[in-house]
Amino acid sequence: MLKKVTKNRTCSADDECRSACEIFMNISKKCMSNYRLILYHILIICIILSAFPPPAQAACNAPPEYTLGVSVVDSPDFVCAGRKGIWKIKVTGHAEASWPATVELTGAATGFGSVDSDGGTVEIEATASSTESLVGNDKIVTITARIAADDFNGPCKTTTTDHFTIFSVKIAKFDRMPPRKSKSVTITVSPSPLPSGVSVILSWTVKKGTAVGDIDLSTYSITKTTDVLITAGELQSTSSNPKLRLDNVALMAKVNGDMCASEVFTVCAHPTNFRTVVDGVDKGNGMLYFKYVWDSDSGNINDLDLLEVGEIIKFPGENFIPPAPFLSWGPFWTYDLWVNGAKGFMEDRHTRHGNFMMQLVKGDYPAYQEYGFRCHRCLKYDWSLKTETKIDHVVEKIDEKWRYRVTKDGKSAKLDLPLPE
Helix, strand or coil, X not given: CCEEEECCEEEEHHHHHHHHHHHHHHHHHHHHHHHHHHHHHHHHHHHHHHCCCCCCCCCCCCCHHHCXXXXXXXXXXXXXXXXXXXXXXXXXXXXXXXXXXXXXXXXXXXXXXXXXXXXXXXXXXXXXXXXXXXXXXXEEEEEEEEEEEHHHCEEEEEEEEEEEEEEEEEECCCCEECCCCEEEEEEEEECXXXXXXXXXXXXXXXXXXXXXXXXXXXXCEECCCEEEEEECCCCCCCCCCCCCCCCCEEEEXXXXXXXXXXXXXXXXXXXXXXXXXXXXXXXXXXXXXXXXXXXXXXXXXXXXXXXXXXXXXXXXXXXXXXXXXXXXXXXXXXXXXXXXXXXXXXXXXXXXXXXXXXXXXXXXXXXXXXXXXXXXXXXXXXXXXXXXXXXXXXXXXXXXXXXXXXXXXXXXXXXXECCXX
């Protein structure tokens, strides 16, 4: 048998296991004792609380002749999600008691109204839920009528329900379209198809600014989710204030004359097919020359008369001063240059911006260029015509000769240094 000597005492392995078990049992007994104590205290608290029950709400004990009643006189069969419908509610039984009644609609539609002590009916303008899960047929609205009648020892109320259809109409978002061009727009209807006899009527209107000519829709009435082809008119949106975005045309979807959805947009042309026609020609004296052209997505370049195409040049930092040997170059800030979009082309020249130090050393610095446009009809700024391009200005020594070089898009212009005095 294994032996272990600890201080002046010798124990067997079995003794050690037995001691461990005794310690565990003692701990368990203490835990059980604490557990029973906790249960005991909980029981005492429950007994005390049961001796003092919360006051019960007094029940309505109105006499039978004053029994409160509520009924639906008239209600909509369908309401567009998030829009309002009219429920005509009749309340009875409260007039004899000379108490006004309140009426609340909850559930698939929410609204509130009241009927005075003379009795009668109330028309409540309730808003249909816009929650996606509640869009569909046979939705339930709960109508509750109440009188807070002290004479009857408590509040009296009664409820009824009404069923109707909630449908939704959503027009796919789009911010603009070119004049004389067509665009397919998805109009989503739910449930699709709509109940029999229900249809969505489509129309358009000019909200502000100048007229844009006739806009044609491929259909003016739909009962299910449909791709509608919209064709813009001859004219473009214009505004007397060029700093304000002109969303002046609205595509509308109505049911029974009630607006269910609308989408506003601008009729305006934007540049497209931006391309290089002169791709980096060395014009001499260290000048690198490019030329860019573009088209109008309307098909007529003159439609870009209220739009500018331009470039933006960025440097490694604002107030940037190039390193040696670029003498008196800078400081440079981010800057932009623009031409009228109807011009249809833009020239781009990259060259030296100053002199060089008499004692030439190797040096370089970068600049970064993007091309884009800004539209004064829809106020869109877009720098995706030509994504960021790096422009390198370099002074280098090749075959014991100093040279200045400017490079962009893999094309370069060179100038031998030092320059003649």
